[in-house]
Amino acid sequence: MEILMAFVIGILFMSATYLMLSKSLLRIIVGTGLLSHGAHLLILTMGGLKRGSAPLLGEHADNYTDPLPQALILTAIVISFGVTAFFLVLAYRAYQELGTDNVEEMKGTEPND
Amino acid sequence: MTNLIVLPILIPLLTGAILIFLNKKIVAQRIVAVFSSILTMIAALFIVQKVHNEGIQSLNISSWEAPFGITLVSDMLSALLILTTSIIAFCCLLYSFKSIGEEREKHYYYSVFNFLLVGVNGAFTTGDIFNLFVFFEVMLMSSYVLLVLGGTKIQLRESIKYLLVNVISSALFVIAVAFLYSVVGTLTMAHISERVSQISADGMPGILTVIAVMFLIVFGLKGAIFPLYFWMPGSYYAPPAPVLALFGALLTKVGVYSITRTYTLFFYHDKGFAFQLLSILAILSIVVGVIGAIAYWDVKKIIIYNIIVAVGVILYGVSVMNPASIKGAVYYLIHDMIIKAALFFLVGIIINLTGSANLKKMSGLIGRYPGVGWTFFIASLALAGIPPLSGFVGKLLIVQGGFEGKSFFGAAIVLMSSLLVLFSVMKIFINGFWGQNQTYEGEEKAPVKWLLIAPVILVAISALYGVNSEAILPYIAQAADTLVDPQIYIEAVLKE
Amino acid sequence: MKKTNNIILETSLKALLFFIVLYSVYIFTAGHYYPGGGFIGGLMTAGAIVLLLITYDIKTVQRILPVNYRIITAIGLLLAIGTSASSLLFHVPFLTHRFTHVELPVLGEISLHTATLFDLGVYFVVVGVTMTIIQTIGEDE
Numbered sequence: 001m002e003i004l005m006a007f008v009i010g011i012l013f014m015s016a017t018y019l020m021l022s023k024s025l026l027r028i029i030v031g032t033g034l035l036s037h038g039a040h041l042l043i044l045t046m047g048g049l050k051r052g053s054a055p056l057l058g059e060h061a062d063n064y065t066d067p068l069p070q071a072l073i074l075t076a077i078v079i080s081f082g083v084t085a086f087f088l089v090l091a092y093r094a095y096q097e098l099g100t101d102n103v104e105e106m107k108g109t110e111p112n113d
Numbered sequence: 114m115t116n117l118i119v120l121p122i123l124i125p126l127l128t129g130a131i132l133i134f135l136n137k138k139i140v141a142q143r144i145v146a147v148f149s150s151i152l153t154m155i156a157a158l159f160i161v162q163k164v165h166n167e168g169i170q171s172l173n174i175s176s177w178e179a180p181f182g183i184t185l186v187s188d189m190l191s192a193l194l195i196l197t198t199s200i201i202a203f204c205c206l207l208y209s210f211k212s213i214g215e216e217r218e219k220h221y222y223y224s225v226f227n228f229l230l231v232g233v234n235g236a237f238t239t240g241d242i243f244n245l246f247v248f249f250e251v252m253l254m255s256s257y258v259l260l261v262l263g264g265t266k267i268q269l270r271e272s273i274k275y276l277l278v279n280v281i282s283s284a285l286f287v288i289a290v291a292f293l294y295s296v297v298g299t300l301t302m303a304h305i306s307e308r309v310s311q312i313s314a315d316g317m318p319g320i321l322t323v324i325a326v327m328f329l330i331v332f333g334l335k336g337a338i339f340p341l342y343f344w345m346p347g348s349y350y351a352p353p354a355p356v357l358a359l360f361g362a363l364l365t366k367v368g369v370y371s372i373t374r375t376y377t378l379f380f381y382h383d384k385g386f387a388f389q390l391l392s393i394l395a396i397l398s399i400v401v402g403v404i405g406a407i408a409y410w411d412v413k414k415i416i417i418y419n420i421i422v423a424v425g426v427i428l429y430g431v432s433v434m435n436p437a438s439i440k441g442a443v444y445y446l447i448h449d450m451i452i453k454a455a456l457f458f459l460v461g462i463i464i465n466l467t468g469s470a471n472l473k474k475m476s477g478l479i480g481r482y483p484g485v486g487w488t489f490f491i492a493s494l495a496l497a498g499i500p501p502l503s504g505f506v507g508k509l510l511i512v513q514g515g516f517e518g519k520s521f522f523g524a525a526i527v528l529m530s531s532l533l534v535l536f537s538v539m540k541i542f543i544n545g546f547w548g549q550n551q552t553y554e555g556e557e558k559a560p561v562k563w564l565l566i567a568p569v570i571l572v573a574i575s576a577l578y579g580v581n582s583e584a585i586l587p588y589i590a591q592a593a594d595t596l597v598d599p600q601i602y603i604e605a606v607l608k609e
Numbered sequence: 610m611k612k613t614n615n616i617i618l619e620t621s622l623k624a625l626l627f628f629i630v631l632y633s634v635y636i637f638t639a640g641h642y643y644p645g646g647g648f649i650g651g652l653m654t655a656g657a658i659v660l661l662l663i664t665y666d667i668k669t670v671q672r673i674l675p676v677n678y679r680i681i682t683a684i685g686l687l688l689a690i691g692t693s694a695s696s697l698l699f700h701v702p703f704l705t706h707r708f709t710h711v712e713l714p715v716l717g718e719i720s721l722h723t724a725t726l727f728d729l730g731v732y733f734v735v736v737g738v739t740m741t742i743i744q745t746i747g748e749d750e
């Protein structure tokens with residue numbers, strides 16, 4: 001299962017990198033979304049995959065699932081939800097104001113000296 | 114009081130929430146914001162004194178015992194940094210009143226300002242690696258808003274780049290934490306340190322070195338060290354002076370603090386690779402920063418590149434990792450926060466007066482604004498480290514540590530950088546303040562007297578910090594002791 | 610905005626909306642012992658309002674629900690901070706929570722948690738923030 005997850009995470013990171021290297025702002029945002037999905041899956045996998053038992057059953061339970069990675073993922077998901085939403089609004093405002101969603105055209109134009 | 118160390122996080126958080134209700138009443142907002150920043154300052158003073166008298170303070174949030182729950186830890190380093198942060202925040206508020214503009218004030222400027230402080234103070238206080246990530250995000254979210262507030266073209270453009278860089282680095286942070294968790298199985302920093310020493314009894318395993326480098330990349334992106342500083346000159350150029358001062362003085366220093374914390378607490382077994390890498394990158398940061406600072410003729414850019422120099426100097430001190438150099442690094446870190454804020458305020462005044470950031474378009478300001486001129490002069494001397502001002506003691510200790518650690522090349526670079534830093538800021542002084550007396554459009558409207566209050570307070574604090582270094586050094590030494598000997602930190606948190 | 614002919618959506622919405630809101634309240638109160646809580650509940654409520662927005666337009670929805678979502682966010686924040694800060698009064702570590710079991714006439718045994726108040730704050734924040742974001746994008750045509 002861990003091997004399979006490793007491939008899934010790898011594919012997610014790969015697609016994220018590909019999307020973030022493109023010029024369209026919207027693709028970049030989708031790319032950042034995929035990147036954080038990959039990172040969340042990575043936490044889950046790194047915590048060890050188990051199934052079929054409750055998180056914590058007292059001090060002497062012989063089998064339990066680690067609840068921490070899930071708590072971490074929930075936190076990370078909420079944060080990436082907020083950031084992605086903000087990014088979308090920002091991209092929209094920038095599109096209105098600058099008239100383009102092509103990052104090529106967003107290079108600094110101020111004279112540097 | 115049990116909850117003393119949570120106050121510097123709680124007060125700004127509460128203020129930020131209350132200020133949302135007052136968004137149309139600017140005067141009320143200002144009063145509440147100043148009042149809360151004074152309260153935070155008092156709380157920070159109490160924490161410093163308490164840590165000085167009773168040692169490291171820790172608080173188990175939600176009453177979960179130390180390795181299981183989230184722990185807030187206030188050692189001397191974080192207490193001092195919180196105190197510095199609250200002083201700078203207070204000055205920044207004073208400066209904002211007459212320079213940020215009503216439009217921004219109505220659009221939740223003070224609210225977001227306070228949320229930024231929550232993030233910064235939280236990052237300084239937390240004793241849990243994942244909680245550090247959360248506070249980083251609080252801080253970054255607020256910084257995105259502050260950066261884009263006002264919505265001019267350059268701000269929108271630079272915000273997108275800044276946001277993208279930080280989203281990627283946040284993802285890397287999560288990945289690094291995931292790796293670390295799979296190796297040590299805990300998130301409390303003190304506990305991680307303990308577990309890392311257990312598994313590195315005979316040399317640190319390779320995977321931990323990889324994690325160390327990942328952390329260096331994550332925090333280096335925030336702290337703008339050598340190959341990762343590329344986003345900074347552009348992004349920091351966009352916002353107005355008070356926001357710039359806040360970013361330059363606080364945000365990069367949070368990155369530096371995190372590197373210091375993780376490297377001295379987790380990865381101190383790996384002197385061979387991780388610390389060597391840190392040292393090389395720190396020296397390269399100094400070199401690149403100095404080149405940028407000398408090359409540009411733009412007052413904002415010059416000071417922005419000086420941030421990179423300072424980050425390099427501090428991290429060089431950390432990488433040498435002996436008592437003298439760590440003491441120097443802590444001393445210099447606090448000095449640099451104060452003086453960078455003062456310099457950005459002064460540069461803001463200059464731009465406000467002349468309407469341009471280009472040095473070639475300004476001259477002769479000292480004739481009509483002697484106050485601005487001399488404050489800038491003293492601030493420049495302090496930045497370069499001329500005795501008896503505050504930069505001197507810090508650099509002296511770092512160089513001394515470098516010589517003791519047989520790292521002569523790095524120490525020499527630090528020494529030489531002082532000279533070139535002095536040159537870069539004197540360029541502003543000579544071209545901006547001396548020479549032909551000119552008049553500029555709209556210069557009468559600039560509220561120079563009011564704006565000058567904040568930098569004068571900060572420069573005075575910096576001068577006192579330097580002159581009274583005898584009295585302050587015990588505090589610094591206490592902070593350095595914890596960094597040099599992680600055992601103190603572990604015992605205080607896990608209460609073994 | 611031009612009136613569009615989405616009669617199916619409008620009719621089904623009238624029935625569905627209450628179920629969605631009701632279910633979101635259930636999800637919210639189910640939290641702590643079962644899957645659920647303020648975040649999911651808040652998102653679901655926001656989802657219901659968004660459905661309303663899709664069916665009608667922003668002005669109509671503003672007339673039906675005349676609330677400023679930023680204020681909702683602030684109220685939620687204050688509620689969450691207030692609950693967590695109340696631990697300061699009792700000299701226990703920050704965010705420590707208390708709970709008790711009570712016997713109610715019809716509902717039977719129920720556990721009451723101070724964490725619910727905190728979660729209510731989260732609920733308001735999520736509704737407020739989500740709606741603010743969607744309104745910001747949706748507002749200008």
